[in-house]
Amino acid sequence: MATSAAQAGMIGALAARFRSCPVTGLQIDLAAERLIKANAIAAVVFLAIGGVFGLLVALTRWPAVHLLSSDMFYLVLTAHGLDVLLLWIIFFEIAVLYFASAILLNSRLAAPRLGWVAFALMLIGGLLTNVAVLQGDSSVMFTSYVPMQASPNFYLGLILFAVGALIGCCIFLGTLVIAKDEQTYEGSIPLVTFGALTACIIAFFTLASGAVILIPTWLWSLGYISHIDTVMYKLVWWGMGHSSQQINVSAHVAIWYLIAAVTVGAKPLSEKVSRGAFLMYILFLQLASAHHMLVEPGLSSEWKVFNTSYAMYLAVLGSMIHGMTVPGAIEAAQRKNGYVNGAFEWLRKAPWNNPAFAGMFLSLVLFGFLGGISGVVLGTEQINIMMHNTLYVPGHFHATVVTGTTLAFMAVTYLVLPLIFQREVAFPKLARIQPYLFAIGAGGISLFMMGAGTLGVSRRHWDITFSDATLAFDYPAAAFLMLGLNGLFAILATVGGALYVIIAVWTILFGRRVTAENALAALGPMPPRLQVHTAVAEYGSAGTWHLPGTYILISVFFVSFVLYYFVNWKYLSELWPMG
Amino acid sequence: MAIQPPETRIWWNEPVARGELVWIVIAFLWGVIMFFMMIWWHLEGRQNLSTEVYRIAPDVFVSRTEAFTETYQVGEEGESGVPLVRPPPGSDVYLLGRLWEWWPVLELERGQTYRLHLSSADWQHGLSLQPVNINVQVHPGIEHVLTITPTTSGVFGIVCNEFCGAGHHQMTGRIRVVDAAAGG
Secondary structure, three states, X not given: OHHHHHHHHHHHHHHOOEEEXXXXXXXXXXXXXXXXXXXXXXXXXXXXXXXXXXXXXXXXHOOOOOOOOHHHHHHHHHHHHHHHHHHHHHHHHHHHHHXXXXXXXXXXXXXXXXXXXXXXXXXXXHHHHHHHHHOOOOOXXXXXXXXXXXXXXXXXXXXXXXXXXHHHHHHHHHHHHHHHHOOOOOOOOOHHHXXXXXXHHHHHHHHHHHHHHHHHHHHHHHOOOOOOXXXXXXXXXHHHHOHXXXXXXXXXXXXXXXXXHHHHOOOOOOHHHHHHHHHHHHHHHHHHHHHHOOOOOOOOHHHHHHHHOHHHHHHHHHHHHHHHHHHHHHHHHHHHOOOOOOOOHHHHOOOOOOHHHHXXXXXXHHHHHHHHHHHHHHOOOOHHHHOOOEOHHHHHHHHHHHHHHHHHHHHHHHHHHHHOOOEOOOOHHHHHHHHHHHHHHHHHHHHHHHHHHHOOOEOOOOOOOOOOOOOOOOOOHHHHHHXXXXXXXXXXXXXXXXXXXHHHHHHHHHOOEOOOOOOXXXXXXXXXXXXXXXXXXXXXXXXXXXXXXXXXXXXXXXXXXXXXXXXXXXXXXXXXXXX | OOOOOOOOOOHXXXXXXXXXXXXXXHHHHHHXXXXXXXXXHHHHOOEOOOOEEEEOOHHHHHHHHHHHHHHHEEEEOOOOOOEEEOOOOOOEEEEEEEOOEEEOEEXXXXXXXXXXXXXXXXXXXXXXXXOOOEEEEEOEOEEEEEEEOOOOOEEEEEEEOOOOOOOHHHOEEEEEEEOHHHHO
């Protein structure tokens, strides 16, 4: 048995074809490379489509513009959520999984043909659901809460997509086994791969939850099942809906470490701490289904408190650790690169004109300050009463998923283009400003939606003037201002997003080929004296360095967090008493 | 580097720098504080969502709300044709969410505590009471009894903030809160 397995492995190894990466010296499996390209391209296409839908949504919610009719608005809003939250992100994540396994581990990819089956299932599923939505009889929002019913193909498409993604996750795990078996690396897997593994494990939980709820719902839409319990639906659906956002968090944190490593030579301050923080995600992040059910009837307060806090905020602890160790690793590396003056020379002289680095750091800051803090406040059981289903909710998750995940994915694209597509990034000057444009735009929409939500404005709502309602109602004037600003910043985000798509597509189609000579330069500007494959040798946390800049940054973060948290308790105390 | 295997094989025995440890302890303690804040609010705070919940057939809830409305109706809300209901202070009151209205309009007395029975006749709805900004999810088949004390008088709008189909944005309601003397 052992021999035949070894032989099979040998044959597999022989069948794979490799090229040598001129930057890192890694052996790159061409089959893995093709799959990474396909998944990344599909992701970008869906980002472009979903992004346009997003702009239409923002322009409709801008009262002075009010672009779409109500039917179109709800249709487009459903499609927007589907295309960006699910298709763009998961396609890209599958690419990340293949990259973090086959490429970083110097290994061949397990079962590349199956990888194409997975890709086809995801693509067919994604298209099927899109068509169902665009036909107009499935405007049920991304969440599709029962007893509202979409057409059967809406659910079927999601199920096919999830099955495809699950196969992708299996291939990732298979690749880890192969790499270990064929000893393509020494010791433990790299931290970035560890982060990807975290994402993969959470993905299994997520996709299984999706299957558990979407298969019966599909059968219900076909008439084979008579009733789906509304609370149970939500509970299990959010096991997919919220946990899938935790896949994003794990994936984009892994990407922060990746970009920091490549662009400034950062290494984990402590492998143990960073991996422990990822472990917190695996153990506790899934509980967050509760975040959507805090003002739901039928669930006990004990359940809500325990779940919404991820068992005493242990997953938040994980994120707060990454929030320190990522900038800390960058500061430590930059100090080794020679930027030792003052508290912030390392940050001032960071490669801000490298779009990969700029995007990564903006993602880190915006995710932490806007997304992280708002998420914890929103997810506090009682405070949620003031925010549930208001625009605060999309405000929060645009900060996490757009300024956090999407921006991080955009940033890493500027490394993937030269390393995997082997093309020099086209329009380098535009690429340089792209992350800033997108970050300001997306940060703005997050902030102003949260502002409107604080004023009570409902999410998923076509007309805040209530012109057709029997009983009129007026939101405060400031809410209209917030939605106007939201529209303006959405335009800015769209410009940033469009630049990204254009740069990526142009690079892939017409970009200059990367050769051994220009490979390093193609990764964009980096601090001098640094070479990627000979970066600093000994451990980051040897205790010899000081990280004053990082300590100042996290102190500012912590003070903002505490103040904002208690301000919201104060607002809550002024609400009508309830019990 | 983070893209390479750890340099030390036994990486889990590496020492952790003090700065990192301090931050981990602070972050952990902050989590504990936030956790107990929610529990403390259940004991001492006055804004906690009731967990009093019953299964109920939607048509039963509709007929109860209709009976309640018939008993205490005092007129109509403006020109809208929606019944205006003034229940006795401190009593059980009913509010129904359905496509696409919150029904009926309630007139409550400031400072009195009511048991507000809430449910949906059809799909899920979101009760969003403005501008106080109280938001509660409403399910068909589940009767949720909130104990609520209006402490400010005035006219309050109810918006639906859970998407409920084509007329979702027309779904509104109203609660009037009057001072004891005026409410008579």
